[in-house]
Amino acid sequence: MMSAFFIFAHNSSKKINMIKYVTAGESHGKGLISVVSGFPSNLNISEEYINEQLKRRQAGYGRGLRMKIESDKAEIISGVRFNKTLGSPISMFIKNNDWENWTEIMSVSKNKSEIEKISIPRPGHADLVGTLKYNYDDIRNSIERSSARETAARVAACAVARKLLSQFGIEVGSYVESIGGIFSKDNFADKFFDGKEVDSLSAEKINRQSDKSSVRVLDALQEKKIINKIKQAKKRGDTLGGTFFVVATGVPVGLGSFVDYESRLDAELSRSIISIQAVKGVEIGLGFESALRFGSEVHDEISLKGRQFTRRTNRAGGIEGSISTGLPIIIRGAMKPISTLMSPLNTIDLSTMKKIESRRERSDFVAVPACAVIAESMAAWALAKFFLQKFGGDCIEETKENYKNYTQKLFGRTKNSFLRK
Numbered sequence: 155m156m157s158a159f160f161i162f163a164h165n166s167s168k169k170i171n172m173i174k175y176v177t178a179g180e181s182h183g184k185g186l187i188s189v190v191s192g193f194p195s196n197l198n199i200s201e202e203y204i205n206e207q208l209k210r211r212q213a214g215y216g217r218g219l220r221m222k223i224e225s226d227k228a229e230i231i232s233g234v235r236f237n238k239t240l241g242s243p244i245s246m247f248i249k250n251n252d253w254e255n256w257t258e259i260m261s262v263s264k265n266k267s268e269i270e271k272i273s274i275p276r277p278g279h280a281d282l283v284g285t286l287k288y289n290y291d292d293i294r295n296s297i298e299r300s301s302a303r304e305t306a307a308r309v310a311a312c313a314v315a316r317k318l319l320s321q322f323g324i325e326v327g328s329y330v331e332s333i334g335g336i337f338s339k340d341n342f343a344d345k346f347f348d349g350k351e352v353d354s355l356s357a358e359k360i361n362r363q364s365d366k367s368s369v370r371v372l373d374a375l376q377e378k379k380i381i382n383k384i385k386q387a388k389k390r391g392d393t394l395g396g397t398f399f400v401v402a403t404g405v406p407v408g409l410g411s412f413v414d415y416e417s418r419l420d421a422e423l424s425r426s427i428i429s430i431q432a433v434k435g436v437e438i439g440l441g442f443e444s445a446l447r448f449g450s451e452v453h454d455e456i457s458l459k460g461r462q463f464t465r466r467t468n469r470a471g472g473i474e475g476s477i478s479t480g481l482p483i484i485i486r487g488a489m490k491p492i493s494t495l496m497s498p499l500n501t502i503d504l505s506t507m508k509k510i511e512s513r514r515e516r517s518d519f520v521a522v523p524a525c526a527v528i529a530e531s532m533a534a535w536a537l538a539k540f541f542l543q544k545f546g547g548d549c550i551e552e553t554k555e556n557y558k559n560y561t562q563k564l565f566g567r568t569k570n571s572f573l574r575k
């Protein structure tokens with residue numbers, strides 16, 4: 155009775171939701187905070203669901219000691235009651251277990267002159283530029299916030315977006331394509347763009363498979379070779395980067411727009427993923443490869459399957475004119491090698507202005523598997539942002555009603571009447 159009234163009361167309005175999140179916290183501070191706003195009420199969400207994603211971010215062969223100290227758990231502070239969102243801001247806290255070893259160094263109030271300052275910046279990190287820009291007298295200040303520890307708070311925030319998308323059959327998955335230049339002989343992505351899997355691709359299935367691998371690859375032989383390469387890197391005191399794919403399936407036609415630059419879905423997704431620490435490249439669909447081919451080998455022919463439009467190929471990676479086509483969204487990212495090297499590069503000591511070897515600091519050797527999970531989360535946020543801009547809703551029931559009306563209208567149009575009003 156209650157829900158019938160509900161739908162009746164809401165189905166004529168459409169609220170444009172602007173979702174936002176902010177993260178706070180230093181790498182070795184007390185903890186991390188995420189504040190998420192703009193989501194409809196009545197969306198089911200639990201700490202367990204968020205923590206599953208946090209656990210995925212922590213995994214991967216090649217991580218350093220820090221990930222052994224931490225076992226990230228988000229505590230929801232506000233915005234959720236009885237496992238349902240209230241529509242109010244959702245705030246979460248993730249404790250840094252390592253904090254107890256850093257209470258003096260990271261004290262909010264203690265006189266900083268008693269603490270040994272860091273004066274040797276690591277190449278490839280934010281150490282030097284951050285110190286110059288913010289006029290810090292201790293490189294530690296730069297290290298603490300530029301660290302990818304911040305991404306734990308992002309993954310927690312983006313889990314709300316992921317949960318929203320799952321209500322509409324949209325899943326986001328990822329796998330590692332290469333680490334240290336080691337690729338699989340099976341070019342999986344080629345099949346997504348050109349092969350039989352264009353239609354049948356499932357992000358959930360990709361995650362199920364990649365999560366089983368210690369380096370989140372889809373090929374066991376490649377995994378072995380990568381682990382050997384990571385061991386080699388460790389022995390040399392060196393680090394590695396790699397490439398990864400993010401795939402979103404179940405995305406409806408029509409998210410994003412070409413009408414202005416801020417509405418472009420490909421731009422939003424790219425920005426989200428390149429904002430991850432150490433990510434240096436993003437491609438949508440064939441990406442850079444599309445610049446090397448004839449047009450006929452790049453664009454996806456349009457045909458009909460019953461009353462629905464379809465494509466035999468998905469080289470565009472699910473986006474045309476900055477709008478989702480309804481086919482899987484395929485994004486590729488590149489992560490540079492970790493900047494902290496145990497066999498350090500040269501740098502300048504800011505206290506003496508003399509040449510010196512860079513500092514060694516407890517660090518990961520490889521973090522591409524974690525980076526792929528973070529990229530998944532960021533993509534989920536970007537998709538949820540455009541999804542809620544399109545379908546709105548103060549409560550999830552209203553979002554669902556708006557979504558149903560849209561898809562019914564879309565699929566209700568016949569071949570002959572498509573362009574008629």
Ligand SMILES: Cc1cc2nc3c(=O)[nH]c(=O)nc-3n(C[C@H](O)[C@H](O)[C@H](O)COP(=O)(O)O)c2cc1C
Pocket residue numbers: 218278279280300301302305430431432433492493494516517518519521524525528
């Ligand atoms: C999941 C993840 C873990 C990382 N772990 C480390 C690390 O342990 N040590 C390190 O020096 N850099 C690490 N990085 C990379 C640095 O955060 C990155 O090199 C730094 O922020 C500068 O990159 P930027 O130039 O892209 O900002 C990590 C990055 C990610 C995404």
